[in-house]
Amino acid sequence: MTGTPESHHETPARIIISVDAMGGDAGPSVVVAGIAKSAKKNPDIGFILHGPEEQLAPLVARRRILRDRVEIRDSRNVVTMEDKPSQVMRSGKGSSMWATVDCVRKGEAAGAVSCGNTGALMALSMLRLRKMPGINRPAIAILWPSRNPQGFNVMLDVGADIRADATDLLQFALMGVSYTRNSMDIAMPRVGLLNVGTEEHKGRAELKEAYALISKRAEDASFEFVGFVEGSDIPGDIADVIVTDGFTGNVAIKTGEGTASLIRSAMREAFEYSLLSRFAALLALTSLKRLSKRIDPRRVNGGVFLGLNGTVVKSHGGADATSVSAAVKLAFRLAEQGFAQKLAARVASAGELNQDNTAAAKAGTAPK
């Protein structure tokens, strides 16, 4: 939608995604393999790839599918997993991550993807893209496998941010609703607020306040508020959007991922135990593959930064080619739907109402 690189692209319909080739655990070759996978599946996608040119050029040249579809932009510096966000904001200019985000700011790309350090990526994205007017705190939303018909729930914030007040949580709810509507085609998403119990009297003060705020906005913002939900509802079917602060969300998804990965190993061990069980696994191969696809976290790789003037997708640091390709696909879909613009419109219309709500809650007039 927004811009194509000035260079060798002859198909103006292509949507350009800006990709950081550096910063992932496995290095640029995996990122190049990932974009090649995307290029193969999707003829309407083009790339601007950021990193040291002498490393990237041979990797790209080796993939025929990438010919004329990738513009390499030379960046000398790499943001590492150990770099502090504050440090990256001061001295990150010239890094591949900075350049990746900046392409979105300049309108050269419709979305950005990076496997690098989450904190640094969020800091740079806020610095370069700026928060949308009316947003206090951007959030990172992920898809989580669930029992819902769509197969996934949206959870936010998972961004490791230390705290979120009631107004932040309301904004997360509104952004999550918009994201769910755009990425999953659900007209009336159901929103749950994560707590340690479903009873209204439980939990922290800011959660009770957020309960009142979100509840009040449900009707005019066209979502259903199901109230407090628990950790077990994140993969459940009573809500489509799970709202929480970045600390709790981050711990929850990592616990869920770790548990899923433990079960996968245990399953592998169980089927490798004896000759008979190996034979059974062979027979059950299709079933096992179907199962594995259903619970494969690589398929839902990609945390979307919400609340910024532009689309940034954070891919898992340990991403392989399949995961990188999933993150690219997500950035592409959101770009194609003009999601960032729709979200901005929604937040803008919600802006004044939020302030009304906060005032009402403080005056004790908010509904239960």
Added chain:
Amino acid sequence: MTGTPESHHETPARIIISVDAMGGDAGPSVVVAGIAKSAKKNPDIGFILHGPEEQLAPLVARRRILRDRVEIRDSRNVVTMEDKPSQVMRSGKGSSMWATVDCVRKGEAAGAVSCGNTGALMALSMLRLRKMPGINRPAIAILWPSRNPQGFNVMLDVGADIRADATDLLQFALMGVSYTRNSMDIAMPRVGLLNVGTEEHKGRAELKEAYALISKRAEDASFEFVGFVEGSDIPGDIADVIVTDGFTGNVAIKTGEGTASLIRSAMREAFEYSLLSRFAALLALTSLKRLSKRIDPRRVNGGVFLGLNGTVVKSHGGADATSVSAAVKLAFRLAEQGFAQKLAARVASAGELNQDNTAAAKAGTAPK
């Protein structure tokens, strides 16, 4: 160890467990089935069972194994899942839960088990048993399936408590170490402090302070401090004890449980998909059972309340007979080992030192 009911018990070696028959989702018949299971497996166990006598007597009479091993204590009231803890503390006298805990206070039973409302059970336990001297905040510890050789990690607090300061987190670490040593036979447990990243600069202020306090106590309290850990390490192999506040811990375990349960359903569906996959499942039955046992949350049912003068085990509200029996077994083992007394001794010796540490941390002299 402590006391047997005065009634029909002729084997004085029996350890008596006080069991709340009420308050679980499935009612008293499941609790009676659970204690019958325990009685069958373990000849050294006896019960005091609390609830309405006219309901319990026929249930108990139907199980031959329970003859002469159960004393029924009539209680008219039941604490429900909806009762607020504050309400239960005021008016809970005469409830089966109150009577269950009180048996431990009076020394009639060596441990208590209830499937009821967690908040109410903790409130009553604190009221009747009192906190150990030197403990600010009791905690609930659970076992979580992990990649460690022992197959489980200890995590605490999972009790849904709203906050924990640095000193609370230090005490959780010390209690968790003692519990791990007693329940898993690990001489030098490894302790991790749950955070959103493993870098020392990340996370909330109280976590950084707790890092310093726990780090300082590691050597003389004979544990290894592995520093910050993430959600993915809860089922991992880099720590044996995971320390966190009750809110985060509660969300994490429920997310993990929900994810495991989603995977179990998906697995069942996958194997029921076609005739071939059903046949494969039949062949793989032993492997599947082995796997299912490994990841069955019922096997590790039972949250232990730490920091009270007596042993209380909270069984899952949705517990079936197998889970109730697992919770009883846990209470029995801890009673047999005199765990409450050992923990009291450890906390007493740590008491003064904790204060030293807090002072040192505040004066900025604590190690990194």
